[in-house]
Amino acid sequence: MDTNDFNNTNGVFAHSFSFVIRTIFGLVLLNLLASKCFSQTDSTKTSQDAIYNRPFITIGKSSTAVGGYLEGNTNYFSEDGVSEGFSMEMRRFNIFLYSNIHSRIKFLSELEFEHGTEEIALETALLDFELNPALNFRAGILLPPIGLVNANHDSPKWEFIERPLSSTGIIPTTLSEVGFGLHGKLYQDKTIFAYDAYIVNGLQGNVILNDEGKTYLASGKNPEMFGEDNNGTPMFNAKISLANKKIGEMGLSYYGGIYNSFNLEGNIVEEKRSLHLIAFDLSAHIKKIKIQGEYAHTAVQVPNDLKGLYGSEQYGAFLEFSYPVLKRKIMGFENSVINTNLRAERIDYNVGIMQQTNANIGDEVSAIALGIGFRPSASTIIRLNYRYHLIYNFLGNPPAHLGGFQFGVASYF
Amino acid sequence: MKCALFILVLIALITGLFSCRKMLPQLPEPEETLAEPLEGLTQEQLLLFSLGDANFAHVFSKEQGLGPIFVQTSCEGCHAGDGKGNPFNNITRFGKYENGNWNPLYNQGGPQLQQRAITGYLAETIPSGVSSDELLPMNVTGLGLLEAVPDSTLLALSDSADGNGDGISGKVNWLSPPSYFIPKSDHITLNGKYIGRFGRKASSVDLVQRVTDAFHGDIGITSDHEMTDPFNYTVSGLNGDNVADPEIPFSMLSQTVFYMRTLKAPPRRNIIDPDVQAGENIFIQTGCAKCHVPTLTTGNSEIESLDNKTFHPYTDLLLHDMGAGLDKGYTEGSARSSEWRTPPLWGFGLQEDSQGGMVFLLHDGRAKTVEQAISYHGGEASTANTAFQALSESDKQKLIAFLKSL
Numbered sequence: 078m079d080t081n082d083f084n085n086t087n088g089v090f091a092h093s094f095s096f097v098i099r100t101i102f103g104l105v106l107l108n109l110l111a112s113k114c115f116s117q118t119d120s121t122k123t124s125q126d127a128i129y130n131r132p133f134i135t136i137g138k139s140s141t142a143v144g145g146y147l148e149g150n151t152n153y154f155s156e157d158g159v160s161e162g163f164s165m166e167m168r169r170f171n172i173f174l175y176s177n178i179h180s181r182i183k184f185l186s187e188l189e190f191e192h193g194t195e196e197i198a199l200e201t202a203l204l205d206f207e208l209n210p211a212l213n214f215r216a217g218i219l220l221p222p223i224g225l226v227n228a229n230h231d232s233p234k235w236e237f238i239e240r241p242l243s244s245t246g247i248i249p250t251t252l253s254e255v256g257f258g259l260h261g262k263l264y265q266d267k268t269i270f271a272y273d274a275y276i277v278n279g280l281q282g283n284v285i286l287n288d289e290g291k292t293y294l295a296s297g298k299n300p301e302m303f304g305e306d307n308n309g310t311p312m313f314n315a316k317i318s319l320a321n322k323k324i325g326e327m328g329l330s331y332y333g334g335i336y337n338s339f340n341l342e343g344n345i346v347e348e349k350r351s352l353h354l355i356a357f358d359l360s361a362h363i364k365k366i367k368i369q370g371e372y373a374h375t376a377v378q379v380p381n382d383l384k385g386l387y388g389s390e391q392y393g394a395f396l397e398f399s400y401p402v403l404k405r406k407i408m409g410f411e412n413s414v415i416n417t418n419l420r421a422e423r424i425d426y427n428v429g430i431m432q433q434t435n436a437n438i439g440d441e442v443s444a445i446a447l448g449i450g451f452r453p454s455a456s457t458i459i460r461l462n463y464r465y466h467l468i469y470n471f472l473g474n475p476p477a478h479l480g481g482f483q484f485g486v487a488s489y490f
Numbered sequence: 491m492k493c494a495l496f497i498l499v500l501i502a503l504i505t506g507l508f509s510c511r512k513m514l515p516q517l518p519e520p521e522e523t524l525a526e527p528l529e530g531l532t533q534e535q536l537l538l539f540s541l542g543d544a545n546f547a548h549v550f551s552k553e554q555g556l557g558p559i560f561v562q563t564s565c566e567g568c569h570a571g572d573g574k575g576n577p578f579n580n581i582t583r584f585g586k587y588e589n590g591n592w593n594p595l596y597n598q599g600g601p602q603l604q605q606r607a608i609t610g611y612l613a614e615t616i617p618s619g620v621s622s623d624e625l626l627p628m629n630v631t632g633l634g635l636l637e638a639v640p641d642s643t644l645l646a647l648s649d650s651a652d653g654n655g656d657g658i659s660g661k662v663n664w665l666s667p668p669s670y671f672i673p674k675s676d677h678i679t680l681n682g683k684y685i686g687r688f689g690r691k692a693s694s695v696d697l698v699q700r701v702t703d704a705f706h707g708d709i710g711i712t713s714d715h716e717m718t719d720p721f722n723y724t725v726s727g728l729n730g731d732n733v734a735d736p737e738i739p740f741s742m743l744s745q746t747v748f749y750m751r752t753l754k755a756p757p758r759r760n761i762i763d764p765d766v767q768a769g770e771n772i773f774i775q776t777g778c779a780k781c782h783v784p785t786l787t788t789g790n791s792e793i794e795s796l797d798n799k800t801f802h803p804y805t806d807l808l809l810h811d812m813g814a815g816l817d818k819g820y821t822e823g824s825a826r827s828s829e830w831r832t833p834p835l836w837g838f839g840l841q842e843d844s845q846g847g848m849v850f851l852l853h854d855g856r857a858k859t860v861e862q863a864i865s866y867h868g869g870e871a872s873t874a875n876t877a878f879q880a881l882s883e884s885d886k887q888k889l890i891a892f893l894k895s896l
Contacts, residue, residue, distance in 0.1 A: 158517025286556060286608050290549035290563045337609060347610050382606045382613040385578070386563070433577040436846050463513065470570050472578065472846035478515035 123320045124328065124360065125260060125271040127229035128185060128201065128220065132456055132489045133175050145172040148232040150460075150485025156468075157477050167193055168485075169232060171200070181207035189251075199303075200253045215275070216257035218303060221314040222273045223330045224248045224356035225371045232487040236399050236418040236450045238462050239483070242442060243393025246424045247373040248356060249295035254278060255303050256311070269320040271328075278302045279312025282337045284352060285379055285387045291426045291440055291471075292377050292388040294352065297336055310335045310349070325361030325368075336377075350378035367399040388427030388440065395422035399450075410453035418448040427471070439473035442466055457488035521757040524572045524631045524840060528754050528795040535752065535793065542749025545742050546572075550709055555737030558611040558730060559604035559720050560710035565746070568627040568708065572753055573837065573844025575627030577855040581708065583820055584622035592821055595620065599723045601822065602707040608731065612722050621819030621827070625690050626855040629837045629844075633688070634751035636803060636834070637697050638788035638796045641678040641685050647783065647806045658780045658870050660808030660832070663692040663823045668699055670715045676789045687807045690853045691822035692831040701747045705738065712737045752793065755801050756837030760895045769892025772885050776877035781810055781832045781870070804835035804896065813868020816852065828869060839894040860890050 122130050133142035148169040154160060169191055176184040187201035203217030222228040226244035230251050244250045258275030280297030287296035301307070312334030320326035333353035339345055356373040372394040379387045397420040407413040426440040448462040466479040520526065527539045546565040550556040561581055562568050568579040582603040585594040594601040598617045607613040616622050641662075650661035664683040667673075677684055677695075688694035694703065698715075706716040712735040719730030760766050773779055782804040791797040809829040817828035825831075830853055842849050849858060857863035867875040881889065 153514075155514035155516075157515055160514065282609060283551065283553075286552040286563075288549050288551040288554065290567065296551075380607075380609060386606065431576075431578040431846075433580070434846065434848065434850075436576075436848065439846070465515075471567070472570055472576055472844070474570055474846055475843050480513060480515050482513075 123262065123269055123271050123326055124225070124229050124318060124358075125222065125262065125273060125316075127231075127234075128187075129175075129183075131173060131231065133173065134490075140178065141174065141176040143172065143174055144489060145170070146231055146233050146487060146489045147171075148485065148487040150238045150483050152481065152483055154464075154479060154481030156479040160481075168238075171231075178204075183207075198253070200251055211261040211263050213260050214257070215260055218253050218255055219275060219277075221252055221254050221256075221275060221277060221332055222316040222328075223252070223314065223332045223354060224250075224373050225328075225358035225360065225369060226250045227252055231489070233456055233458055233489050235487075236397070236416055236458070236460065237420055237446055237448055238460055238485045238487075239446070239464065241371060241393075241395035241397070241420065242422045242424045242444060243371050243373045243395050245295065246426065246442070247294065247375055247391055247393035248354065248371075249280070249298060252280075252295075252298065253303075254312075254314070256314075258314075267322045269322075271318045271320065272316070274315040275313070276311045277314055278306040279310075279334050280336050280352065281307045284336050284377060285383060292375075292379065292391060293426070294354065294375065294377075297352075307338045308335055308340055308349075312336075325359065327357070327359040327361075330356045330358070348380075350380070352377040365401055368397070369399075370394070370396040385429065385431065385438070388429065388438070390428040391424075391426050392428060393422070393424035395420055397421075407451075407453070412454070414452045416450040416452070418446075418450060420444075420446040420448075422446075431472075437473055439469035439471050441469040441473075456490075457486070459486050460484070521759045522840070522843075524629065524753070524756055524837060524844070526754045528634065528752050528793075530795040531752060531793075535748075535795075538745055538748045539752050542745040542747070542752075545746045546749055550711060552608045552731070553733070555711050555719075555731060555733040555735075557604075557606075557608040557710040557719070559607045559614055559722055561602075561604055561606060561708045563709065565630075565704065565709075569630050569844075571844045572630050574629055574841045574850070576845040576848065576850050577624070577626060579627050580624040580854060581627070582616065582622055582624050583822070584616050584620045585820060586620045587819075592823075594822070597723065599720070602720075604707070604710065604720055604722075607722070611729065611731075612725050614722050614724075623818040623820035624854040626850060626853060628690075628833065629756065629841070630750055631753040632755035632801070632803060632834070632836060633697055633700075633753065634791075634793070634796050635755055635786075635788055635799060635801045636687060636805075636807065637751065638791045638799075639687075639786050639807065640676040640789035642676065643786065643789075644685055644687065644807055645678065648808050656777075656780065657873050658777075658810065660781065660806055660810050660870075661829075662686070663809055663825050663831070665693060665695060665823045667695045668702070668715065670702070671695060671699065686823055687831075689822070690830060690833075691825045692807065692809055693822035693825075697747050697750050698743075701743060701750060705743065705746075713743045714740045715743070752795065755803070756840060756896070758802075758895055759839060760891075763891065763895065765888045765891040766895045767892075768885075769888035769890070769895075772881065772889045773892055776881070776889070777874040778878075779804075780874070781806055781808070782835050783832075802836065805832045808832060810871065811869035812866075812871055815866050815868050835893065835896050838896040860893060861886070 131144055133144040135142040149167045151165050153163045171187055171189045174186045178184055183205040189198045189200050203215055203219045206214040220228040227250045254277035256275045256277030260273040262271045281299045284294055284297035285292055287293055314332045316328055316330035318326055318328035335349045335351045337350045339347040339349045353376045358371040360369045375391045379389050399416050399418045401414050401416050403415040423443045427438045429438050431438055444466040446464045451459045462483040467476040469476045549564045568575045583601045585601050599614050604614050644662050648660050648662050650659055652659035663686040665686045667684045684695045686692040686695050688700045694700040702715040705711040710720050714736050717735050721729050783806040784802050784804055787800045788796055809825045809831055811828050812830050819827050821827040851857040851863035864875055864878050
């Protein structure tokens with residue numbers, strides 16, 4: 078390694094360190110300024126509280142509680158007349174462990190078993206320190222709040238079996254990250270302002286050149302990201318949201334930074350390439366109709382020779398309506414609810430045109446889903462869903478048609 | 491109101507459940523799709539076909555051996571729905587004549603350009619002072635039938651000296667096959683060379699070579715037949731990727747070959763349409779059928795569905811001089827740069843569905859309409875071109891209707 082390489086490497090580390098210090102300083106300053114305008118007491122739940130807004134069982138006098146959820150479903154799909162028939166899927170079995178270490182120090186973890194023991198992942202293992210009610214320090218394996226679903230992904234909370242396409246194809250839900258940062262809530266009359274800001278290791282190089290054959294943020298997940306950053310340059314995640322007790326909540330979130338391993342053995346072997354993900358989400362009630370939606374947009378730096386083949390821009394969106402048609406005692410279950418649900422969604426993995434033909438690049442999916450959800454209790458849902466997808470390949474040829482039925486249950490325990 | 495809405499949705503879902511077939515996407519009509527196996531395959535052959543189908547769609551990642559320099563990440567990336575691709579997926583080949591002999595410039599990364607690279611590697615560029623041309627991906631259906639046509643048939647169709655004086659002098663491309671080539675009983679050899687029949691210049695003898703070359707040259711995947719990664723010669727160090735070679739097992743290669751071999755022939759449509767039938771007669775009268783030979787017959791094959799079958803590809807699999815308009819100075823094997831293998835016309839009517847809703851014709855996709863494509867026909871095809879231009883507009887449309895029925 079020559080002197081220039083050493084200087085380059087030092088420069089990267091110095092840049093990272095400076096970035097972290099500046100970010101933390103900025104957040105503390107933001108909090109101090111905001112606290113002048115907002116009061117700091119309330120117990121109203123927002124999407125920020127999702128990870129604690131779960132049922133837990135406390136055993137004896139222990140300060141530790143356990144909980145979790147179970148999710149399973151059947152699938153019967155056909156794509157252009159080709160079906161693999163009927164199958165059953167044990168989708169998730171997640172165990173939460175919560176501990177109130179101190180009145181102002183909390184621990185939470187979530188261990189996920191996906192498809193039995195096919196995939197076991199520690200999705201959350203974090204500590205929350207309350208510095209003051211509007212300023213909390215969080216560290217550990219956390220769920221970066223991006224869009225509507227990532228930090229609020231528990232299946233029993235959702236009316237549909239499948240997560241929205243924008244939340245999986247664009248936002249890489251479930252994304253767990255090692256990191257630390259600040260979060261808090263501030264109150265003004267009926268309005269709540271919540272903020273989150275974290276520094277995390279971040280997604281890695283397989284965002285491109287992966288086995289999906291397209292820019293796909295979820296492929297950038299790597300178990301090694303819990304051990305060390307791939308490039309020594311952390312990513313940044315932040316979300317701000319405004320909630321009104323009567324109307325609902327809307328949020329704006331960001332996740333981004335340098336994703337590729339540009340530095341090998343102290344040598345700069347690639348140009349730094351970054352990704353930026355911005356999401357807007359909303360959750361509202363209009364009369365009895367619950368409306369949830371999300372729009373997510375990514376900008377990914379792709380090497381010049383791979384542009385076109387791998388998208389530099391992507392977007393996805395969904396809008397979901399849920400209407401309770403029946404709310405009463407059903408089959409002995411008090412306060413049962415039956416919801417009818419509709420979701421429309423669209424995703425474009427590669428926004429742009431083919432220079433060679435001046436035609437739009439495909440790589441798009443449009444979908445619609447209908448469903449009925451029966452909630453014998455707030456923690457349990459039995460769902461019947463129908464989905465229909467139009468899948469356009471890269472060239473934008475006539476779409477493949479995918480449709481099918483799903484029946485499933487999900488419940489906290 | 492609530493109950494009515496609930497009952498409505500419930501009825502819709504229950505009706506859906508009990509009439510799943512109506513709610514589930516159905517198979518497209520056989521005459522509207524290319525991606526189906528030959529009729530009459532055994533269960534064991536259908537298993538191989540299905541495995542090959544999955545391989546054909548498999549997307550290679552950097553960790554699986556993609557590159558280090560490459561053109562596409564999967565077979566299907568170029569041949570969506572087993573059909574033609576569009577110019578986004580054109581491959582570029584280069585080389586140059588030296589002392590009258592064609593040099594494919596192996597020592598400069600030729601003949602195929604890999605214009606993309608995995609991160610950390612440098613993609614290729616075309617060396618200066620060479621000739622190059624772009625080649626549009628072709629249909630991959632019906633190739634087993636073409637492969638099973640005996641060499642003797644191609645030699646019988648060839649007329650390299652234009653002995654019959656019709657201005658058409660199709661010839662075969664004699665090639666030195668790769669070391670792994672295993673000749674069949676109906677292959678004919680001449681001074682150690684064999685007849686090529688696949689590719690724009692008829693530069694591949696069989697589908698094993700075709701698939702091996704595609705894995706290697708297009709995706710950068712090494713196999714038992716090609717053990718060295720393609721790499722950029724302008725960066726010293728034989729810089730292959732960090733994946734052990736071969737990057738795919740032999741079974742993956744052979745299953746993919748079997749899949750290509752057993753894809754059905756592109757289906758005909760509207761055969762009884764009077765315009766189509768009239769168009770077919772015009773096709774013959776204008777001399778198009780002299781090169782785009784309507785009917786061929788396979789020889790013996792261990793696959794019964796390919797054994798002694800008569801089929802209609804509209805090609806003679808021979809090289810023809812197409813004139814200066816289609817000559818960009820690039821060639822392969824013993825073909826001259828103005829010579830191109832007659833492309834099969836079967837599947838013509840379905841190509842719009844695999845080219846992104848547009849039509850791209852000729853070897854590089856430069857023509858957007860049938861009329862444009864025919865107007866580029868020179869050399870041996872000049873007479874047919876002239877005959878087409880002399881047709882009435884009505885007859886031209888009948889000829890086009892016939893082509894779209896293929």
